[in-house]
Structures are given as C-alpha cells and as structure tokens.
Amino acid sequence: MQALSSDVRVLANQRLGSGCFLLSFERAGLVFQTGQYLSLRVPGSREQREYSIYSGEAEAQLTVLVKEVDGGLVSQRLAGLLPGDLIHVDGPFGYFTLEPARVTGKPLLFLATGTGISPFHSFVATRPDLEYTLLHGVREVADLALSCGFAPGRVITCVSRENGGTFHGRLTKRLVTMPISPETHAFLCGNCDMIYEAFDLLRAEGVSSDQIYTEVYF
Amino acid sequence: MKYFIMNLGCQMNQADSERVQSVFGQMGLERTDVEREAQVLGIVACSVRQKAIDRVYTKIHEWNERKNSENLITFVSGCILPADHEKFLDRFDLVFSIEDLLKVPDLFRQYGIVTPLSQFEGNVIVQGSALEPFWKVAPVYSSTFEAFIPIQNGCDKFCTFCAVPYTRGREVSRPSADILEEVKTLVKKGYKSIHLLGQNVNSYGLDKNGAELTFNQLLEEIGQFGEAGGYQFWTYFTSPHPRDMNREVLQTIARYPVLAKLIHLPLQSGDDHVLIRMNRHHTMDRYRELIADVRRLLPHATLFTDIIVGFTGETDQQFQSTLTAMKEFRYQMAFIAQYSPRPGAASARWEDDVSGETKKERLQVLTQVLRETSLEYNQTLVGRILKVLVEKPDRKKGYLSGRTEGKISLRFAGTDLSLVGTFVDVHIESAVPFSLEGTLVART
Incomplete structure (x- = not known):
C-alpha cells in the first residue's frame, strides 16, 4: 500500500444535488484497497475529516462523496474548492475492505444510509462483476441521485420521509422482510442507528459477527 | 544551565522524554528534578485526557509568572493537538514535535543559547552511524533495570474517543534492526524488564508492505536472542489492539521464557454497539475468542485491560454489558477511565451526555469487581x-x-x-x- 500525506490538486468538484458533491483530486501514486478512506483538510486549516473513497482502485484520480453539513468546518471548505486548488490528503486508512478470500462465493449484502453509499460505489467500480444486493436508505427522493450508477436490479432504495424509491420506509424496515442466509457477508455503512439496528437483525438471523463489517459515519 | 522536564501521559511519552533528556545532555544541560533550580522548563505533553492538557496550561501560566523576575526558557513537546499547538506558540518559548527533536539544539541557538551542539548546528549523537529521526537518539534511561523502547509511532485506527491519529500521525514502524539492537544492548547491560511501546504494537511492520518484520517475528527474534544467550529478562508490550492480536503472537509468547506472560488487551467496552460507536473494529465475539486463546495457550498469564465508562451515549444497559464482561474475563488489572471528550477526536463533536455522577458510579462498580477478581487471583498465588x-x-x-x-x-x-x-x-x-x-x- 502506497500511503500519501501531501497537498494535491483538485481536478473536479461536481454537485449532485441534495447538498452532496463529488470531489476529485490527483492520486499522486496513492494505492488503496476499495472500501478505505482518506483524511482531508484544506491547506492552512487545522480541521480535518475522514471520507470514504468513492472511486475504484484502478481509476486515475481519487474521488470522495461529501455531504455539505450546515456549519461544517470541513465540508463547507471542501464545497468551495475549484479545479486547481490544493487539498491535503492523508491516507489510506481503514478496514472496511472486500477480502476476496473471505467473501468470494458468499452472498453479499451492502447496507448504506446517505453518503454511506460511497465505499460501495468503490467496491462496484473496482469489481464490476460483483454479485450483491444493496439497500440504500435516504430521507428524500432527491437523495436517490446518490445511488445512480449501480445496476438497477441490485439496488433497493428506501426513502423514509417521502414516497418514492423501491420502498417507503427505513432501510431496516425493509431488511427485516428479507430472507437472510447465515452465510451472508454484510457490509454496513452510514449512521450509527441504522448500523446498530441492522447489526442486531443480522445477528438474530444467524449471521456471525465476523461476517458483519461496519463503517460508521459521524 | 539546568533543565526540568514534566512528563505527562503514557509510557510512550516517557520514552520520548528519555530521548529529549539525551539531546539536552549532549547540549551540556544538566537535569534537575527540582523545578525551582531549573532555567529550562519543559513539558512532554499528553492529549489523551483533558486533565493532562489542563495541567499544561496551569504550569505554563505559573512559569510565565516566574519569568517576570527570572530568565527562563520554556518548551513543550509530546502529543499535542493542532488546536493546542497554536495556543502553545503564544505561551511557550519553544514548541516542537518529537520528530523534530534533532532540531532542538538549533532552536536553542536561534533563541540565543549557544551550546556545544548548537555551535555545530545540531549534530546530535545518535545510535548507529546515520543521523535519522528521533528514534536514533540514544535515550537517557530513567532506570537501570527497566527500559521503554518505542517500536512504532502514530495510529491508523481512528477510535472515535482518541486524538492520537491527529497528534502523532499515522502508524510508522521503527526499523526492527534498531529495536533489536537496543533490546540486546540493554539486556547485555543487565536490564531485566523491557517494554516495547506503540499505539498498536501488533500492527508493527504492516506499514512497510512486507519489507519489515511483523510483530510476531519481532517477538520471535527477541525470544531467540534470550534463549541463545541464556539471558533472564522479561519482555512486555503495550498496547495491542484486539483487531490485530492473533494466535501466532500468543504461541510465540508461550514458547519463550523471556516473553512475559502478561497480556494487556484493551476492552474499552463490553457492548457491541458501543464498540461500533467507538470505531474499534472488533466485536465482543472476537474479543471472547482472543481471551479463550490466551487462557488456552498461556494458562498462567495475567490479563490486563483498559475500559472507558460513560462514553457518549452509553446507556445503563450497555454499561451492564461491560460489567458482565468484567465478571466474565476476571482481569487481574484494569485501567478504568471516565470518558472525557478531547478536542480533535471524533467523539468530541458529540454531546458528552452521561453525567459525571453516573460515570463515577460506573467507575466504582467496575473497580469493585476488579478488586474481587484481583483478590481471587492473588489468593491462588x-x-x-x-x-x-x-x-x-x-x-x-x-x-x-x-x-x-x-x-x-x-x-x-x-x-x-x-x-x-x-x-x-x-x-x-x-x-x-x-x-x-x-x-x-x-x-x-
């Protein structure tokens, strides 16, 4: 793994709607495993935050998916970056990775809320042949833009506050109706409450805790 | 000129302090433990708990008062958060990270203090031949029989309660050849207790992509050295992370008498939900498996742990899970801390919503269990x-x-x-x- 801790140039900053944007920047030789994250800050600022890598392992640039938070000390600065600006990148970090030896041939269940879909985008960009089921929980229909790019038959979108998507309600409400094999390897990424609830549901279905991988977004 | 160092925090800081003392010694400064006698006053700081940082502010305020009537130089180093770093620049004469230790003679020179080293722009004597980062600085050991040897610096785990990734940066492994040389030199001098230090010792070497020994191999080398030379000493390590701890390490410890039969395995919480919120990357099932391995492979080993009570959002039920775990694992020692948010750590952005009174009660409950399990074990001896x-x-x-x-x-x-x-x-x-x-x- 080739680590990086330096300033690199921003290549693109693309608005997705619903307060989210895709920020792309130079890779500068960084090597990562799909599912890992980076620590980012704007040069000159002390504040840094961690963001999962959205792009695939083989892509020429690095991309992260960022939700602009009201009063956010980092996300608002990142939102204002333009191509050519500098960004400080440190990483990669994390263990939310697909280990082929463990997961090949097993049913794969991906559970994401909001921008927690980011590492799954990287999974699929890295391994387009991956067989999986993705449940993506969002609050509003506009947030469904985040799950564009996934094969339609593999994604179940759950919209909690509006009618729309595949399912109206919280992700875990949909999960509880699904048959879950104890062989399943489940990857959970997003807010704590979803992860707690899904973790307990999966355990109750006989999925071993070492087959449940979590990445909490704060 | 005499110097005084106040050392706060963990054994890593003690090891850092021993290297600061080495550089000061080479600069011709004389150490004193009497603060009033010193003209150079410094702190090796710790950012793990707010209390430690508060002590830094209290002390520098006191020293700056003294400066009204005395010529003093103050410095701070160690684990410093970026936010505190900025404030320290206004309060201390010198603020340097431990990685910049070799620049200290030059900093003194710039400050107008000429020392034997600053005349040569900071040629600190280091172990081995090359002038490398601070690990190469030959430390002034504070004991003649017990030594703390850093094997790694920084942390990649990003536990949400901890600011170390932001104060010490990412995990960097010290070259094993240097570690082994230091261990061997100390043992040959008669040292009996060797502590290998790092934030996550059992991820040692992983940052070198296969070009360095693993932690298990490092222990194996120390074990073989002890066995071949017929030396008597005990090697300890702290802290391992349950995620990276494995059976091979335990088997290696079992094989060699010089690898002490003590496992310090931080639990932090006995509840899976809290562990998720702490971003610990292990579950209770995983921890339980490790303890079973410890009991099977090292039946006479003592078991130590670290626990945080009152972590943000910790419910009574979640605390009960920790209490159950304490009773199940029957530790010989536990370092139990009441949670306090540290600026820079992720959890500092969340409400510290468990009252001080509840934290104190939980601490007392766990301490009582610990007293019982400690006594129970001690009576078997x-x-x-x-x-x-x-x-x-x-x-x-x-x-x-x-x-x-x-x-x-x-x-x-x-x-x-x-x-x-x-x-x-x-x-x-x-x-x-x-x-x-x-x-x-x-x-x-």
Whole structure:
C-alpha cells in the first residue's frame, strides 16, 4: 500500500444535488484497497475529516462523496474548492475492505444510509462483476441521485420521509422482510442507528459477527 | 544551565522524554528534578485526557509568572493537538514535535543559547552511524533495570474517543534492526524488564508492505536472542489492539521464557454497539475468542485491560454489558477511565451526555469487581514461590517492593538495596487486591 500525506490538486468538484458533491483530486501514486478512506483538510486549516473513497482502485484520480453539513468546518471548505486548488490528503486508512478470500462465493449484502453509499460505489467500480444486493436508505427522493450508477436490479432504495424509491420506509424496515442466509457477508455503512439496528437483525438471523463489517459515519 | 522536564501521559511519552533528556545532555544541560533550580522548563505533553492538557496550561501560566523576575526558557513537546499547538506558540518559548527533536539544539541557538551542539548546528549523537529521526537518539534511561523502547509511532485506527491519529500521525514502524539492537544492548547491560511501546504494537511492520518484520517475528527474534544467550529478562508490550492480536503472537509468547506472560488487551467496552460507536473494529465475539486463546495457550498469564465508562451515549444497559464482561474475563488489572471528550477526536463533536455522577458510579462498580477478581487471583498465588523483579524500597519501612512476571505488585521484608534491579524468589504468604506479600527465599 502506497500511503500519501501531501497537498494535491483538485481536478473536479461536481454537485449532485441534495447538498452532496463529488470531489476529485490527483492520486499522486496513492494505492488503496476499495472500501478505505482518506483524511482531508484544506491547506492552512487545522480541521480535518475522514471520507470514504468513492472511486475504484484502478481509476486515475481519487474521488470522495461529501455531504455539505450546515456549519461544517470541513465540508463547507471542501464545497468551495475549484479545479486547481490544493487539498491535503492523508491516507489510506481503514478496514472496511472486500477480502476476496473471505467473501468470494458468499452472498453479499451492502447496507448504506446517505453518503454511506460511497465505499460501495468503490467496491462496484473496482469489481464490476460483483454479485450483491444493496439497500440504500435516504430521507428524500432527491437523495436517490446518490445511488445512480449501480445496476438497477441490485439496488433497493428506501426513502423514509417521502414516497418514492423501491420502498417507503427505513432501510431496516425493509431488511427485516428479507430472507437472510447465515452465510451472508454484510457490509454496513452510514449512521450509527441504522448500523446498530441492522447489526442486531443480522445477528438474530444467524449471521456471525465476523461476517458483519461496519463503517460508521459521524 | 539546568533543565526540568514534566512528563505527562503514557509510557510512550516517557520514552520520548528519555530521548529529549539525551539531546539536552549532549547540549551540556544538566537535569534537575527540582523545578525551582531549573532555567529550562519543559513539558512532554499528553492529549489523551483533558486533565493532562489542563495541567499544561496551569504550569505554563505559573512559569510565565516566574519569568517576570527570572530568565527562563520554556518548551513543550509530546502529543499535542493542532488546536493546542497554536495556543502553545503564544505561551511557550519553544514548541516542537518529537520528530523534530534533532532540531532542538538549533532552536536553542536561534533563541540565543549557544551550546556545544548548537555551535555545530545540531549534530546530535545518535545510535548507529546515520543521523535519522528521533528514534536514533540514544535515550537517557530513567532506570537501570527497566527500559521503554518505542517500536512504532502514530495510529491508523481512528477510535472515535482518541486524538492520537491527529497528534502523532499515522502508524510508522521503527526499523526492527534498531529495536533489536537496543533490546540486546540493554539486556547485555543487565536490564531485566523491557517494554516495547506503540499505539498498536501488533500492527508493527504492516506499514512497510512486507519489507519489515511483523510483530510476531519481532517477538520471535527477541525470544531467540534470550534463549541463545541464556539471558533472564522479561519482555512486555503495550498496547495491542484486539483487531490485530492473533494466535501466532500468543504461541510465540508461550514458547519463550523471556516473553512475559502478561497480556494487556484493551476492552474499552463490553457492548457491541458501543464498540461500533467507538470505531474499534472488533466485536465482543472476537474479543471472547482472543481471551479463550490466551487462557488456552498461556494458562498462567495475567490479563490486563483498559475500559472507558460513560462514553457518549452509553446507556445503563450497555454499561451492564461491560460489567458482565468484567465478571466474565476476571482481569487481574484494569485501567478504568471516565470518558472525557478531547478536542480533535471524533467523539468530541458529540454531546458528552452521561453525567459525571453516573460515570463515577460506573467507575466504582467496575473497580469493585476488579478488586474481587484481583483478590481471587492473588489468593491462588499464596503458598507458591514466585520470581520477582525487585524495584525499590517499599513505602513500608524495612520492606522492598517489586513485581511478578505478571506485574502483580509485591513486597517482602528486606533492606538490601543491592537487590533492586535483580530477580529474587519470594514465597507468597498473603494476598490483598492488587498486591501480595511474601518472604525472600533467594536471589536467582
């Protein structure tokens, strides 16, 4: 793994709607495993935050998916970056990775809320042949833009506050109706409450805790 | 010119401080433990708890008051958050990270203090031939029989309660050749207790992409060295992370007498939800498997842990899970801390919503369990003869104190200070929580 801790140039900053944007920047030789994250800050600022890598392992640039938070000390600065600006990148970090030896041939269940879909985008960009089921929980229909790019038959979108998507309600409400094999390897990424609830549901279905991988977004 | 260092925090900071002292010594400064005597006053700071940072601010305020009537130079180093770094620049004369230790003579020179080293722009004598980062600085060990050896710096785990990734940066492994050389040199000098230090010792070497020994291989090398030379010493390590701890490490410890039979495995919480919120990357099932391996492969090992009570959002039920785990694992020692948010750590952005009173109650409940399990274990040692490393005169007059291989404190009647720093056999005669008392049988 080739680590990086330096300033690199921003290549693109693309608005997705619903307060989210895709920020792309130079890779500068960084090597990562799909599912890992980076620590980012704007040069000159002390504040840094961690963001999962959205792009695939083989892509020429690095991309992260960022939700602009009201009063956010980092996300608002990142939102204002333009191509050519500098960004400080440190990483990669994390263990939310697909280990082929463990997961090949097993049913794969991906559970994401909001921008927690980011590492799954990287999974699929890295391994387009991956067989999986993705449940993506969002609050509003506009947030469904985040799950564009996934094969339609593999994604179940759950919209909690509006009618729309595949399912109206919280992700875990949909999960509880699904048959879950104890062989399943489940990857959970997003807010704590979803992860707690899904973790307990999966355990109750006989999925071993070492087959449940979590990445909490704060 | 005399210097005084206040060392806060963990053993890593102590190891850092020993290297600062080495550089100061080479600069011609003389160490004093009497603060009033010193003209150079410094702190090796810790950012793990707010209390430690508060002490830095209190002390520098006091020192700056003294500056009204005395010529003093103040410095701060160690674990410093970026936010505190900015504030320290206004309060201290010198603020340097430990990685910049070799630049200190030059900083003094810029400050107008000429030392033997600053005349040569900072040529600090280092171990080996190359001038490398601070690990190469030959430390001034604060003990003649116990040494703390950093094997790694930084942390990649990003536990949400901890700011270390932001103060020390990412995990960097010290070259194993340097570590082994330091271990061997110390053991040959008669050191009996070696502590390998790092934030996550068992991820040692992983940052080098296969170009460095793993932690298990490092232990194996130390074990083989001890066995080949017939040396008597105990090697400890702290802290391992349950995620990276594995059976191979335990098997290696079981194989070599110089690898001490003490496992310090931080639990932090006994509840899976809290562990998720802490971003610990392991579950209770995983922890339980590890403890089963410890009990099976190292049946006589002592088991230590770290626990945080009152972590943000910790419910009564979640605390009960920790209490259950404490009773299940029956630790010999637990370092139990009440949660306090640290600026820079992720959890500092969340509400510290468990009251101080509740945290205190939870601490007391766990401490009571610990007293019981400690006593229960210590009583099993009564009647046995144990090897003990004598450390110092005991607070009780006419007694010496030391520790067993499993780091259980012990005292025995004796006044022969030549025993300090040696192994002796002690017949255990009584036990209380956290300590033993016995009679000296023989020097080993």
